[in-house]
Amino acid sequence: MTDGARFPQLLDPSPHRRQAHPMNLFDLSGRVAVITGGNGGLGLAMARGLAKAGAHVAIWARDADKNAAAIEELGRLGAGEARAMICDVTQGQQIEAAMAATLDAFGRVDVCFANAGRSGAGTRIPEMSVEGWDAVMAVNTRGAALTYKHVTRHMIERAESGDPGGKLIATSSGQSIMGVNKSSDYAASKAALNGLTRGAAFELARYGITANALLFGFYETDITAAANPKFAEWMAQRIPLRRPGDHEGLEGVAVFFASSHSDYITGQCLPVDGGLSIS
Numbered sequence: 153m154t155d156g157a158r159f160p161q162l163l164d165p166s167p168h169r170r171q172a173h174p175m176n177l178f179d180l181s182g183r184v185a186v187i188t189g190g191n192g193g194l195g196l197a198m199a200r201g202l203a204k205a206g207a208h209v210a211i212w213a214r215d216a217d218k219n220a221a222a223i224e225e226l227g228r229l230g231a232g233e234a235r236a237m238i239c240d241v242t243q244g245q246q247i248e249a250a251m252a253a254t255l256d257a258f259g260r261v262d263v264c265f266a267n268a269g270r271s272g273a274g275t276r277i278p279e280m281s282v283e284g285w286d287a288v289m290a291v292n293t294r295g296a297a298l299t300y301k302h303v304t305r306h307m308i309e310r311a312e313s314g315d316p317g318g319k320l321i322a323t324s325s326g327q328s329i330m331g332v333n334k335s336s337d338y339a340a341s342k343a344a345l346n347g348l349t350r351g352a353a354f355e356l357a358r359y360g361i362t363a364n365a366l367l368f369g370f371y372e373t374d375i376t377a378a379a380n381p382k383f384a385e386w387m388a389q390r391i392p393l394r395r396p397g398d399h400e401g402l403e404g405v406a407v408f409f410a411s412s413h414s415d416y417i418t419g420q421c422l423p424v425d426g427g428l429s430i431s
Contacts (some may be wrong), residue, residue, distance in 0.1 A: 369425025
């Protein structure tokens, strides 16, 4: 029995699986990507890669000034269009409104980077507060889940009308599989995000939707800049490659996971950490 006979959907690949020109394997022209928290840090680095590959980019983030600066920068990088929507991912109504605005602007969403996140309270478990715990979970875990809720409703509707496919990529952390002092709330929020990723991958596979999480190690961001300097020193000693991650490298990572070349990868929680998780 041929693969086509067992899996008839393979005989009629969806538009997102069309092969790019052989000299441009990662052309994302015509695709639409949402990036929560995409106006700075890791999110903006990934947005740069998507824009350079020709994708339309919708940034969902809270700070209007940072949004405007990001959109201006992205607009100079590629042929795709960049838009920004004010969105706090702890607020379900704002996510719903951002999704509606994105569909009004671009007509579809092919890729969603659930990237918005925040640091933990920086307290030991005995001093942990309910308010601190809930604040971290609201952004890092519930925010991603609610974002996926609204994005996948659209993706499933497309699939049921004959246009299957979609990409969900979560910004997780190596701390989800490691132990770090005074960071149990953050680690727990990212471990839950890994579980959400695996559950989404299994549940949504029937629609051609994949879900993966990137477990980032030490990158220089606003969050790490606010941390105790001793944390960076400790990280430098533990990372086998002996350096923080480079933001330019994230551009290619984002494009790969947004492209058809990652179609057969789903449910994975991939460390992107210079070897930190094996040290």
